[in-house]
Amino acid sequence: MKRWLLGVFCLLLSGAALAAGADAVRKRVQASMLVSGAVTVAPDGSLKSYVVDHPEQLPAPVVALIARDAPRWRFAPVVRDGEAVLAKAAMSLRIVAMPAGDGKYTLGIAGSHFGQPASNDDPTGRTIGAKQRQAPAYPRDAARAHVSGTVYVVMRVNRTGVVDEEAAEQVNLDEVGSDVEMRHWRTVLADAALNAARHWTFAPPTAGPEAARSAWQVRVPITFRLSEWGHPEPAEKYGDWHAYVPGPRNTPPWMHERSSSGSADALAAGGMVEVGKGLQLITPLNGA
Numbered sequence: 001m002k003r004w005l006l007g008v009f010c011l012l013l014s015g016a017a018l019a020a021g022a023d024a025v026r027k028r029v030q031a032s033m034l035v036s037g038a039v040t041v042a043p044d045g046s047l048k049s050y051v052v053d054h055p056e057q058l059p060a061p062v063v064a065l066i067a068r069d070a071p072r073w074r075f076a077p078v079v080r081d082g083e084a085v086l087a088k089a090a091m092s093l094r095i096v097a098m099p100a101g102d103g104k105y106t107l108g109i110a111g112s113h114f115g116q117p118a119s120n121d122d123p124t125g126r127t128i129g130a131k132q133r134q135a136p137a138y139p140r141d142a143a144r145a146h147v148s149g150t151v152y153v154v155m156r157v158n159r160t161g162v163v164d165e166e167a168a169e170q171v172n173l174d175e176v177g178s179d180v181e182m183r184h185w186r187t188v189l190a191d192a193a194l195n196a197a198r199h200w201t202f203a204p205p206t207a208g209p210e211a212a213r214s215a216w217q218v219r220v221p222i223t224f225r226l227s228e229w230g231h232p233e234p235a236e237k238y239g240d241w242h243a244y245v246p247g248p249r250n251t252p253p254w255m256h257e258r259s260s261s262g263s264a265d266a267l268a269a270g271g272m273v274e275v276g277k278g279l280q281l282i283t284p285l286n287g288a
Helices: 002-013 022-028 060-072 140-144 179-197
Strands: 030-041 047-052 078-080 083-085 087-101 104-114 129-132 149-158 163-173 201-203 215-224 242-244
Touching: 030 060, 030 104, 047 060, 060 087, 060 104, 140 179, 149 179, 163 179, 179 215
Parallel strands: none
Antiparallel strands: 030 047, 030 087, 030 242, 078 083, 087 104, 129 201, 149 163, 149 215
């Protein structure tokens, strides 16, 4: 399996380096893919079952990794009217292959996100929704330099659906350069994403316990990616490895502690979640 992953890396890294040598690239670049599915959690918080979307499109080692790790997962029980209940939620896992030295790589689950739990008593998992989200313009300098990446934006939304605060929680780049270059391009992509996000509007819930709140915190991944011809293109294809350099995580001071838990980059591009509201995994993932 490690030999197979090394072959994947050689293919991915052929166009990844901008300003760093081969040794620096091996130290910084990860290969990753996002795997989606769903989980069903028993009243005691144990995993009752899980489903992976389109397993036939995934590499066999990835499917096997999830099968080995999932039975060990435990979640905070979902309580309705004072009683723990069976609950279901969407699942998203960030699978990574990381350098382990001597040209070898290890496969692991680096992050996860589990959606807001729904039960037979509350099948909708009611939460805030998007109303207007204008896509950001691709920064010209980044496009000319063929720089691409993903910005994970967090926002605080008030009762009128307007964004009060916004921040770039993490910026992952698809290219490798010097530390100075990478800080510059992370800032360029983050500024473009935030300039768009601060004008977005949302539809707060109008019924249920969430409707009485004064504010909500929302997380949205925004992807900037170019084809080899320099035209914007969609996010990576499901089941394909994608080479990237994970950026440092920034937690803005207005985010409460529970909102800052979990993995920002386990969200699919174009998706949206209310932070701090997903099913809570209380056991560690296997790591990478």
